[in-house]
Amino acid sequence: MKGVVVKSTGSWYDVKSGAGDVIKCRLKGIFRLDESKEKDSNPVAVGDKVRLEKGGAEDAWMIAEIEERENYIVRSSPKHKGARQIIAANLDQVLLIATIANPRTSTGFIDRFLLTSEAYHIPTVIVFNKQDLLDTKARIKQAHVSNLYRSIGYPTLFVSAVAAADSKENDHLSELKEIMKHKTSLIAGHSGVGKSTLMNAVQPNLNLRTENISKITGKGMHTTTFAEMHPLDFGGSVIDTPGIREFGIKDFKPEEISHYYIEMREVLHQCRFNNCLHENEPGCAVKQAYLTGKISEERYTNYLNIMLDYKANYKHWE
Ligand SMILES: Nc1nc2c(ncn2[C@@H]2O[C@H](COP(=O)(O)OP(=O)(O)OP(=O)(O)O)[C@@H](O)[C@H]2O)c(=O)[nH]1
Ligand SMILES: [Mg+2]
Ligand SMILES: [Zn+2]
Known part of the structure; x- marks a missing residue:
């Protein structure tokens, strides 16, 4: 049987079946192993499309498979x-x-x-x-x-x-x-x-x-x-969803950040260096766009702060 996860508390999940009823499920043991590997604190999330199987001592429904996510x-x-x-x-x-x-x-x-x-x-x-x-x-x-x-x-x-x-x-x-x-x-x-x-x-x-x-x-x-x-x-x-205090940047590499700033994405291919981080490099098209007012001071300052955050918190980045 297939369904969509509509609630997750971490230990059990509400899955809505195609017929519209909500079924309480646990996870099949196999996912718990993946958890440590993937570094995700939750292997299954709300919105996941899943396949259910009956099993375990109580012959209850369990999540056996997760369809590949379109996004998250x-x-x-x-x-x-x-x-x-x-x-x-x-x-x-x-x-x-x-x-x-x-x-x-x-x-x-x-x-x-x-x-x-x-x-x-x-x-x-x-x-x-x-x-x-x-x-x-x-x-x-x-x-x-x-x-x-x-x-x-x-x-x-x-x-x-x-x-x-x-x-x-x-x-x-x-x-x-x-x-x-x-x-x-x-x-x-x-x-x-x-x-x-x-x-x-x-x-x-x-x-x-x-x-x-x-x-x-x-x-x-x-x-x-x-x-x-x-x-x-x-x-x-x-x-x-629960309120979010802060947003981590851990999932990104420093050089990726500007690609997800849509107004930077338009100009960054004009930077002199293709590994430009748009801080103080010569020939930086992003900085030039900021200086001429095409990129706002606020957005650019926030960008520089994200870069500082990397330097302060992520050792792998030198
Ligand atoms: N005056 C006013 N108060 C609002 C408005 N929207 C929400 N509130 C109040 O703000 C407070 C917090 O609202 P919640 O809906 O609990 O906030 P939330 O974003 O769901 O918070 P979390 O669940 O903790 O993430 C409540 O006292 C609401 O009545 C609004 O448009 N105007
Ligand atoms: Mg709320
Ligand atoms: Zn640049």
Whole structure:
């Protein structure tokens, strides 16, 4: 029997069969061996297409095989240092939920996230939530950040999960639904940006658990603890995920980073050296593009910070 993993807690999995029923399964022993080899803290992820087999002492369903993934999003495992965790697989798109305030999402975080979605060519929409909380200054800041990403080619949307029925943001919620229709969307972002609340607004019967952000730290409470796929009444499905603190860059080689910066990709073949890292090398077309304003200061600075992060944290890179 075949199915799709809709929830994974690490020890058992919910698999939705073709007929639509959800079956609780464990993993066949063989995958546990692969786990140590692959350095993935989870060998099976939400969105994986799997084949089930009956077996074991209790003759229960077990995941026997995983189909090759079309794409996936990983982060460094919060539990096992050095390992990576596959957040979800086989996605049509990612909705990266960002907030200018309460909590703040930095462009540094957005850029690191985009590296991962670019690496697998997963279309990403940046959704700015909590419009109702923004003052004029915050709105100006938001317009700047949004224009930055739009100019590179990422669609952006302004929404409020608690939008009033007659507000502009409510129209944008309808737009969001339109974007999600008939697709498998991953919802990602920091804890507390309102991922689960937003999905409840899109489809109230989801009843996802939400929690106020901390009054002390201004950050989210890590309310959603497991990625879970939910079917949408208007077609498609959504994968709500736990908040991500930081994005690792471990999966990339330093020279790959600029290839996943889409505005750098266009010019980097003009660099004098083909192993150029676009820092201070002579004849660097990327730096030239930055100096002439074709690449934004913010994006370029974030790029240089990623390079610094490599030098500080990854010994294999000299
Ligand atoms: N004012 C306002 N509050 C919002 C909005 N969206 C979410 N919130 C609030 O923000 C808090 C956090 O929302 P959650 O939906 O739990 O956030 P999350 O992103 O799912 O967080 P994790 O599950 O921890 O990753 C809750 O108190 C929500 O009511 C919004 O558009 N406006
Ligand atoms: Mg949540
Ligand atoms: Zn260069």
